[in-house]
Amino acid sequence: MPKALAVGLTVLAVAAGCSSGSRRADPPVLVPWHRIGDIALGGPRERVLREYGPQPDLGYRLHGGRIQVAFDGGRVAAIWFSTRYYRTKTGFGVGSRIPLGPCHRTRSSRCEHRWHGFIWNRWVREKPCSCWVRVGLGPRSLPVTATNFLKPWFFINVHRTRVSSFYFALRFID
Numbered sequence: 682m683p684k685a686l687a688v689g690l691t692v693l694a695v696a697a698g699c700s701s702g703s704r705r706a707d708p709p710v711l712v713p714w715h716r717i718g719d720i721a722l723g724g725p726r727e728r729v730l731r732e733y734g735p736q737p738d739l740g741y742r743l744h745g746g747r748i749q750v751a752f753d754g755g756r757v758a759a760i761w762f763s764t765r766y767y768r769t770k771t772g773f774g775v776g777s778r779i780p781l782g783p784c785h786r787t788r789s790s791r792c793e794h795r796w797h798g799f800i801w802n803r804w805v806r807e808k809p810c811s812c813w814v815r816v817g818l819g820p821r822s823l824p825v826t827a828t829n830f831l832k833p834w835f836f837i838n839v840h841r842t843r844v845s846s847f848y849f850a851l852r853f854i855d
Contacts (some may be wrong), residue, residue, distance in 0.1 A: 707719060707733075707743065707744075707766075709766050709767055710767060710768075711767040711768050711769050711774050711847075712769075713769060714818075714833075715849070717748070717767040718732075718767060719733075720733070720748070720750055720757060721757060722757055722758075722759075722760065722833075722850075722851055723756050724756065724757045725755065725756060726752045726755045726756060727755075729750055733748075736750060740761070743764060743766070744765070744766030744767075745764055745765065745766065746764025746765065746766070747761075747763050747764065748760070748761070748762040748763075748764065749761040751850075753851070758850065758852070759849065759850040759851065760847075760849045760850075761846060761847070761848045761849075762846060762847055763775060763846040774844070775844050775846065776844060777844045778842055778843055778844070779796050779813060779837065779844065781794050782795065782796060795821075796813060798820055798821050798822055799813035799814060799815045799822060799835070799837065800813065800822050801813055802814075803825040810838070811838065811839050811840065812836050812838045813836070813837040813839070814834070814836055815834070815835040816829045816832055816834050816835075816853075817829065817832050818832075818833055830852060830854065832852065832853075833849075833850065833851055833852065834848075834849075834850045834852070835847075835848070835849050836848040
């Protein structure tokens with residue numbers, strides 16, 4: 682009986698480790714401002730559905746967090762995620778820290794903090810977002826204004842000094 686029990690447990694362990702059907706493993710990749718796992722901005726909706734299945738109302742519950750995907754015209758228009766699973770080649774992702782760094786004086790701000798083309802807390806002056814914001818695809822952010830809503834927007838949300846979630850959008854609609 683112990684041998685049969687061991688074989689049965691092995692079969693159960695193998696079955697539990699298999700994903701549904703022929704679906705392959707979700708890679709732990711974060712390509713900054715473009716892709717997480719198999720979900721890429723501008724990518725086909727059908728690929729997301731094939732790889733991840735239909736999206737539940739509150740998004741996919743994966744890897745200890747959530748992922749929400751918005752579509753427009755059959756393409757991925759926005760990605761939001763809060764899981765630590767996805768990382769850049771250097772290990773950056775949810776849970777990482779971003780240094781505030783020095784102040785930069787600009788025409789619109791006495792103290793603007795910058796990091797890799799992002800600007801700290803620039804979404805709404807009256808209600809700071811505790812986030813890093815970047816507009817456009819250039820090396821520096823375009824002005825964070827309504828005139829740039831139809832350009833790509835990227836948010837890195839921060840809670841208690843650590844990255845809590847990311848939001849990538851081909852265009853920002855508030």
